[in-house]
Amino acid sequence: MEQKTKGAIFDLDGVVVDTAKYHYLAWDRLAGEMGFRLDSSVNERLKGVSRMDSLEIVLQAGGIGGISQEEKLRLAQRKNGYYQEMIKEISPSELLPGTVEFIKKLKERNYKTALGSASKSGGLILKRLGIISLFDVVVDGNQVSRAKPDPEVFFTAADRMGIPYEDCVVIEDAGAGVRAAHAGGMKCIGVGDRDVLAEADLVVENTAELSQIELIF
Ligand code: BG6
């Protein structure tokens, strides 16, 4: 009997490509201009959340309040400018080891694959890296309005793959992403720090370990 088709939804930053550090560096540059620095605990909280939600976290870290919505938009735009500069010439050397192999392995085993990223640059980065064809469906920050931990991005990806939510597994490096997967009734493989990702169904320390996973989902 042929195995039933399942879905695998990949986060981008920190799972497919090593861009989480660029988001952090861009926010830290902005913070520096406002007179403070971001530490690694703030970095962890920035993972997976939308640009405007990230800005709120950064402002809070610097104890900065009373900023108008207009000014917030300008600040977020400035950060994005720094980020765009950093990813302008992104090359396949930034692909995280093992993820592409894992995606290929899943496809051989009758999984449909999707990108489920909060980033408005998600699709663009896949194109620049020449790996967009590995994904049956691409959902990024341009198609959703509610940020992780809301499951909208994963629901959209599953709906477009035509796979029931309970037959989807999400691969995530962010606590907000793990919570979003579970809020959507999906399984989740966490990649990274076991303390941060404790709620995931399975945690691997890094992407290189992904391909060793026996597909129990
Ligand atoms: C997520 C990143 O994938 O995308 C966050 O983990 C980032 O750090 C978010 O803030 C939004 O990205 P962008 O490119 O739309 O500002």
Ligand code: MG
């Ligand atoms: Mg991520």
